[in-house]
Amino acid sequence: MSAAGHGRERSRDDGPFDFDGEYGQSYEALAHTVIPGYETAFEQALAILRGRLGTAARILVVGAGTGIEIVKFGARQPEWRFTGVDPxxxxxxxxxxxxEEAGLADVVRLVHGFTGDVETGEFDAVTCFNVMHFLEDEPRGGSAKQALLSQMAAKLRAGGSLVLFDLHGDPTGGVDAEMFGAWADLWALRGMDPDGAGRFRQRISEGIHWAPEERIREMLAAAGYRRVHLFFRSLLYGAWIGEKGAAAT
Ligand SMILES: C[S@@+](CC[C@H](N)C(=O)[O-])C[C@H]1O[C@@H](n2cnc3c(N)ncnc32)[C@H](O)[C@@H]1O
Incomplete structure (x- = not known):
């Protein structure tokens, strides 16, 4: 992982969401419980990308995590080539x-680092599921969310697609506060015990940097994405697809 190239797209390695520690080990089981529409969002993204991409597509998976999206996409499109990046x-x-267990090792390259550390460019699609909400959006100091969106645009060919799945909104008030309450109730409905819910709520309050949809759209436009469409929403999660305009870097 080089020190250069990823600008301010970093998140804290030792923060409340310690992907190199205990949280990372239990992450995917938790994700299936707490993310409404986790599986469906991958399926819908795949269905859209299958319509846009040919058989020889190159996909960059930012925040590859446990490899879930690579395996789900690769099982249906084994001729696609994947690069997964994760710090x-x-x-x-x-x-x-x-x-390896899925028999996809020959079509996947994994890169340790950030998007800026991926050497090759000209991807046909970039996916970013459940990553951007960890990054700060401090317009005066340089927004890490904006840097991530720009780094991903830099890796796409002109006309290539970005799929972004992220938490959004402002849960401190209004209807988003109601949706946050419903989200926490969903964890209970799905069997999470009060201690686990308390720990997860604490992690969220320390480690999630919320942005309303208007701000996400503003940053997508600033990074050069056009034809942005919200194709999925579940409580406070949203999924957008956009394409890199000719002028974007
Ligand atoms: C919540 S997991 C999501 C994994 C997978 N995409 C999913 O949806 O299940 C977030 C992943 O993003 C990685 N990550 C954190 N900051 C990142 C960044 N700035 N760029 C790329 N990946 C990052 C973490 O290490 C972790 O593996």
Whole structure:
């Protein structure tokens, strides 16, 4: 992982969401419980990308995590070529094992680092599921969310697609506060015990940097994405697809 190239797209390695520690080990089981529509969002993204991409597509998976999206996409499109990037060695190890078990090792390259560390460019699609909400959006100091969106645009060919799945909104008030309450109730409905819910709520309050949808759209436009469409929403999660305009870097 080089020190240069990723600008301010970093998140804290030792923060409340320690992907190289205990949280990373239990992440995927937790994700299936707490993310409404986790599986469906991957399926819908795949269905859209299958319509846009040919058989020889190159996909960059940012925040590859346990490899779930690579394996789900690769199982249906084994001729696609994938690059997965992630700053957590533990998550990359989990992804590598799963990719090998799925028989996809020959079509996947894993990179330890950030998007800016991926040497090759000209991807036909970039996916970014459950990553950007960890990054700060401090317009005066340089927004890490904006840097991530720009780094991903830099890796796409002109006309290539970005799929972004992220938490959004402002849960401190209004209807988003109601949706946050419903989200926490969903964890209970899905069997999470009060202690686990308390720990997860604490992690969220320390480690999630919320942005309303208007701000996400503003940053997508600033990074050069056009034809942005919200194709999925579940409580406070949203999924957008956009394409890199000719002028974007
Ligand atoms: C919540 S997991 C998501 C994994 C997978 N995409 C999913 O949806 O299940 C977030 C992953 O992003 C990685 N990550 C954190 N900051 C990142 C960044 N700035 N760029 C790329 N990946 C990052 C973490 O190490 C972790 O593996």
């Amino acid at each position: 957590s060695r533990q998550m990359l190890d989990l992804a590598r094992q799963r990719i």
